[in-house]
Amino acid sequence: REGRFWVGGKPFPVRGVNLGVALPGRFPAEFPEEEALYRAWLELLSAMGANAVRTYTLLPPAFYRALLHHNLLHKDRPLYLFQGVWTELPEDEGYADWEGPFLEKFLLEGREVLDALHGNLRRPPRPGHAHGDYAADVSPWVLGLLVGREFEPYSVKEYNERHPGRTYRGRFLEASPGASPFAAYLAEVLDRLATYEWEAYGTLRPMGFVNWPTLDPLFWKSEASFQEEYLLRRARGERVEPPRTGPLHEEDTVTLDPTHLRPVPGSPLGLFAAYHVYPYYPDFLVNEPDLAPNRYRRYLERLKAHHPMPLLIAEFGLPTSRGIAHFHPEGLHHGGHPEEAQAEGVLALWRDIASLDLAGGIVFALMDEWFKKNWLFAPFEVPAERDPFWHNLLDPEENYGLLAATAQGGFRLDGKAEAWEGVPFLLREEGRFLKAHADPEYLWLLYRGPLPLRLYLDSVPGGVAVAEGFGAEFYLEIGPEGGRLLIEAGYYPFQELDHGLPGTEYLHFRGPTRPKEGPFVPFLLEPNRRRTGRDGTDYPRLVYELGQLKQGQDPEGARDPTADYALGEGGLLELRIPWGMLLIADPSRRLAWYAPKPMPIEGIGLLLEGAPPVRFPWPTWEEPPFALRLKPLYFRLRDLWRGAP
DSSP states (O other): OOTSEEEEEEEEOEEEOOOOOTTTTTTOOOOOOHHHHHHHHHHHHHHHHHOOEEESSOOHHHHHHHHHHHHHHHHOOOEEEEEEEOOGGGGGTSSSSTTTTHHHHHHHHHHHHHHHTTTOOOOOOOTTTTEEEEEEOGGGGGGEEEEESSOOOHHHHEEEEETTOOOOOOEEEOOOOOOHHHHHHHHHHHHHHHHHHHHHSSOOOOEEEEEEEOOSSOOOOOOOOOOOHHHHHHHHHHOOOOOOOOOOOOSSSSOGGGGGGOOOOTTOBBOOEEEOOOOOBBBBHHHHHGOSSSSHHHHHHHHHOOOOOOOOOEEEEOOOOOSSSOTTTTTSSBOOOHHHHHHHHHHHHHHHHHTTTTTTEEEEEOOOTTOOTTTTTTTOSGGGGGGGGGTTTTTTGOOOOOOEEEETTTTOOOOOOOGGGGGGEEEEEEEEEEEEEEEESSSEEEEEESEEEEEEEEOOOOOOOETHHHHHEEEEEEETEEEEEEEEEESSSEEEEOSSSSOOOOOOOSSSSOSSSOOOOOOOEEEOOOEEEEOOOOOOEEEEETTTEEEEOOTSSOOOOTTTTOOOOGGEEEEEEGGGGEEEEEETTTTTTSSSSSSOOOOOEETTSSSSSSSOOOOOSSSSOEEEEEEEEHHHHHHHHTOOO
C-alpha cells in the first residue's frame, strides 16, 4: 500500500542485491551446493546494509538453509527474499504456445517454488534445475514472488495476436477490461499460484512479474519500429531493405502493463510492479529529447506516475568492462567504467531511485558472471558453450558484480617487474627483453627497451608478411604519448557500408574472416546504431576505436579495466590485452577466430622490429583458476546503506 512494501507495520524501502551465483567455469544452472558459501555471501550483503536479496529461480536447498540460519542468527537485520519463478520461452523448449501443456509446466514450477519456500519439497534431479530436500521454511521472510523473465516483445506480440479477447478473473486477481491477452495470461498464473499457496499453507505474499522498458506502457517518439524506420528512410531516397520476416526484437511496439492486473474486490493479495531499468537501454533512454538532462531520473518519474502500486527497480547497475556496448550522453555507458567510476555511477542511480520514493531497488549483481553474453561481443566468443571458462573483459554483461571474479594470481597493472620474476624471457638481447604470460582474462606482456614499442602479432595463417614465415594479423605500437592496436583489413570482421546518402554509413558485420595481406586498419566498433525516430529525427551512430590504448594503473585493491599499459622505470612497459581484442575466440582451448570456423592454434607469434620472431604458447585449461574480490562499489554502498531505515 502507499507505493511501498511493509514489514511489521512499517514501510520497508528495499535495498537489495540480485543473486547470480554461477561461479567461473560454471553455467547459470550449475549452482554451488556449499551452504557455507551461501552463508558467507549473505553475511557479506547484510553487513553492507542490504535488507533483501533476489533469486531468479529456485536455488539448491543449501541456499535456503543458509538464509534461515542467517535470519535466525540476525533477528535484528534479517534478509528478505524476492523469489523468482523462472520460465524459458515456449518456442525455445519445443512448445507451440504459452497455453496448454506449457502453462501447466509453468504453474508446476511455481508450485514447487512455493513448496520449497515453506520447507516442504523433495525434488528429484532434472537438467537445468536445482534439486534435493527443501526442509528450511523461509516463508516468513519472502517479501515477494517475482514471476517470469524479461519477456521478449515478439513472443508477447505473437501471443496477443493468437489469443484476442483473452481475459481472466480468479479467486484473488483479475485482468482489467483494458488488459492485453498476455497480461490476462499472467494474471491467471499469479492468481493460480496465490490460490495454491493459500489452500496449501494459509499464507499470501505480494506478487509481481518481471518487466522492462522494452514493454513499458509509455510512448516514445524517438523509438520507431523497424517498419516505421524503413518507410521513413525509403521516403528520403535511402537504399534500404524492408524488415525481415519472422520474430523481431523491437522496442516500444508492444506493452505489458502491470496496472492492468488488479485484486478482485475484497482480495487481500498485494501486487507490485518490477522493472529492470538501466540508463543506456533501450535507445529511447539515450535519444528521447524530453528525458534530458537527467535521463534516468526522468524516466523513473514517468514510470512512477503511471504505476499507483509499489514500483520496484528490480535490476539496476553499471559494468566494469573495457568494452562499451552502448554509449549514454551523460556518461552512464554500457561498459567502459573503471571500478571506482562504477561505484560513483551506481550510487547516482540509487540516489535517483531513493529520492523518488519508489519501493526500492535491487542492484545487479552479486558477482561477475563469466557465462553472460552481449550482442556486440558474443559473435566472437566461439564456441558459445566455452564462454564460462574464460573472462571476456570486453563484454559488459560479464562485469556487473559487487564481487570481481578475476583470474587467480593475476598481475596488477602497475608498471613494475617484481611479479614477473618467475616468468621466463621470450626474447632477451642487448638493451631490451620481452616476457609473456596468459591467464583466463588477458595476454600479458612485459617489455624493456626503447620506445615506442613496435610489435607484430601472428595467430592464424595469412596476414601481413613482415618476416619469413611470419604473417601478422595485428600491429601494436606504444609510446609515452599513447598506443594503438591495429588489425589486418581482411581479418577485421566489419565492413563500412552506407544506404546511398551521406550520413547513412554503418558497420556491417561480415561474419567469420580470414586475414589477407594488409593493410593494418583501426578496429572500430559501432555500439550505437543510427536510429530514425517516429517524427523523422535522425539520431547518428556512435563509433569508437577498440584498439586505442590507454596508459594507466590499477588502484591498490581494485582494477581499472580501461587501463591497457603502464610505464615503469628504465623503459619498462607492462601491457595487458583482453583476449577478445586479439580475436581469440576461446583462450581456454587456444581457438582463434577464423573462417569458416575457429581454428586451434599453437600460440601467438610475436615479432619485435629488428629481432627474430618468437612464439608464445600457453597452457589450456578446463577449470579456470579464479579469485573473488570486493569491488569499491561494495564499500560505497556499505557507507550509504548502513544505518538507513
